[in-house]
Amino acid sequence: MRIPAMTTLRWWDVAVGGSLLLMGVLAASDQYRYELGRIGALATLAAMGVGYLAFGRRAIACPSGATGPAALAATVFRGVLIVGVGVAAAFNPSLATLQAIAFPLLWTLTDSFLVSVALSALLAASAAVGLWLGIGGTPSALGQASATEGISFVFAIAMGAWITRIARDGNTQRRLYEELSVAQDELAALHRDAGSAAERERLAREIHDTIAQSLTSLVMLAQRAGNELGPDAGARPTVELIEDTARQALTEARTLVAAMSPVRVGDSTLAETLRRLAGRFERETGIQVRVILADTGLDRLDGLDRENEVVLLRCAQEGLANVRKHSRAGAASVRLERVGTDAVLTVTDDGRGLGAYAPAHENGFGLSGMRDRLALVGGRLTVGAGERGGTVLRVTVPAAGAESAHPSVESVRGER
Numbered sequence: 001m002r003i004p005a006m007t008t009l010r011w012w013d014v015a016v017g018g019s020l021l022l023m024g025v026l027a028a029s030d031q032y033r034y035e036l037g038r039i040g041a042l043a044t045l046a047a048m049g050v051g052y053l054a055f056g057r058r059a060i061a062c063p064s065g066a067t068g069p070a071a072l073a074a075t076v077f078r079g080v081l082i083v084g085v086g087v088a089a090a091f092n093p094s095l096a097t098l099q100a101i102a103f104p105l106l107w108t109l110t111d112s113f114l115v116s117v118a119l120s121a122l123l124a125a126s127a128a129v130g131l132w133l134g135i136g137g138t139p140s141a142l143g144q145a146s147a148t149e150g151i152s153f154v155f156a157i158a159m160g161a162w163i164t165r166i167a168r169d170g171n172t173q174r175r176l177y178e179e180l181s182v183a184q185d186e187l188a189a190l191h192r193d194a195g196s197a198a199e200r201e202r203l204a205r206e207i208h209d210t211i212a213q214s215l216t217s218l219v220m221l222a223q224r225a226g227n228e229l230g231p232d233a234g235a236r237p238t239v240e241l242i243e244d245t246a247r248q249a250l251t252e253a254r255t256l257v258a259a260m261s262p263v264r265v266g267d268s269t270l271a272e273t274l275r276r277l278a279g280r281f282e283r284e285t286g287i288q289v290r291v292i293l294a295d296t297g298l299d300r301l302d303g304l305d306r307e308n309e310v311v312l313l314r315c316a317q318e319g320l321a322n323v324r325k326h327s328r329a330g331a332a333s334v335r336l337e338r339v340g341t342d343a344v345l346t347v348t349d350d351g352r353g354l355g356a357y358a359p360a361h362e363n364g365f366g367l368s369g370m371r372d373r374l375a376l377v378g379g380r381l382t383v384g385a386g387e388r389g390g391t392v393l394r395v396t397v398p399a400a401g402a403e404s405a406h407p408s409v410e411s412v413r414g415e416r
Contacts, residue, residue: 346394
């Protein structure tokens with residue numbers, strides 16, 4: 001099983017390089033070997049070093065489960081290790097010590113536990129044959145080599161299993177930590193959204209209870225003053241101007257209250273929430289609003305996550321706010337449908353249309369806020385004139401909640 005904690009390339013460079021260098025010094029200084037034995041041992045160590053540089057480093061640096069050239073490099077280097085240790089031990093029995101670094105390398109380069117055990121058995125067998133030949137090739141030498149490598153193999157399996165379990169536990173803990181971090185981020189985002197919603201609701205109440213009430217009183221006082229002055233009074237135009245200004249300010253204040261009021265979803269379906277929003281809008285403005293659901297699945301919120309649901313509701317709220325402020329319409333509609341893998345919300349009215357509006361002249365915050373919301377979920381926004389007049393605002397979001405890597409937000413026409 002590949003061991004991620006031990007796959008630091010620099011660590012392996014030091015470990016392999018240091019081991020080969022130490023074994024090279026040991027082989028060169030061994031006075032009990034024939035010259036051919038020393039040359040053979042040094043050549044074998046050099047070949048293993050070249051194999052590490054050519055294949056081993058590439059195999060170690062590649063992630064677990066790699067295929068192609070990386071997998072081929074790992075296979076070749078495993079063969080270099082298994083054969084190299086046996087040949088080196090045949091030239092010099094002391095070089096059987098190389099298996100101390102060869103066993104961990106085999107386990108590092110292998111993803112399967114059983115394959116690691118099999119490769120370790122081949123390495124132990126190769127080292128045993130080399131050690132047997134190196135110490136004389138006699139029957140007694142065979143027993144000694146077999147016993148030595150049998151013990152080495154058992155310890156290699158025990159150590160490999162222990163390290164594998166540690167690596168598996170580490171992977172599990174890392175995955176749990178990542179999941180916990182994601183959950184904490186989501187919880188923090190929910191807390192921020194809840195705090196923002198609570199603050200908007202508080203501000204809406206404050207505006208309704210203070211500014212809106214004061215403006216209502218101002219309108220009534222202006223009407224009273226106009227009645228007291230009479231139709232021919234010179235100050236009457238000024239009083240009427242005060243009344244009109246107060247009415248406009250009151251309309252804007254009520255629009256702010258409607259825009260900032262929370263859209264409560266709770267256990268309600270999307271259809272129920274939209275109908276409740278439309279009903280409140282009708283009571284406040286007198287404009288008839290029809291809610292059309294073209295897909296019963298959307299009525300049950302199938303395929304829509306909560307984030308996209310809230311985006312659609314806020315866009316519907318902003319679209320109706322624009323109808324209130326600009327359209328002078330007598331009727332409007334809110335249509336929700338599924339188009340392919342997307343959910344599409346369309347707000348239309350029979351009002352005066354866009355007129356001479358151009359997106360470059362936009363100075364409001366309504367569509368800008370909608371664009372920001374949609375950009376977060378990979379949605380799109382189009383605003384244009386209706387075929388029979390009025391305005392059409394269309395919002396598209398992924399029905400399955402999948403965010404696009406590069407969200408596109410198109411504005412054909414802008415906020416009136």
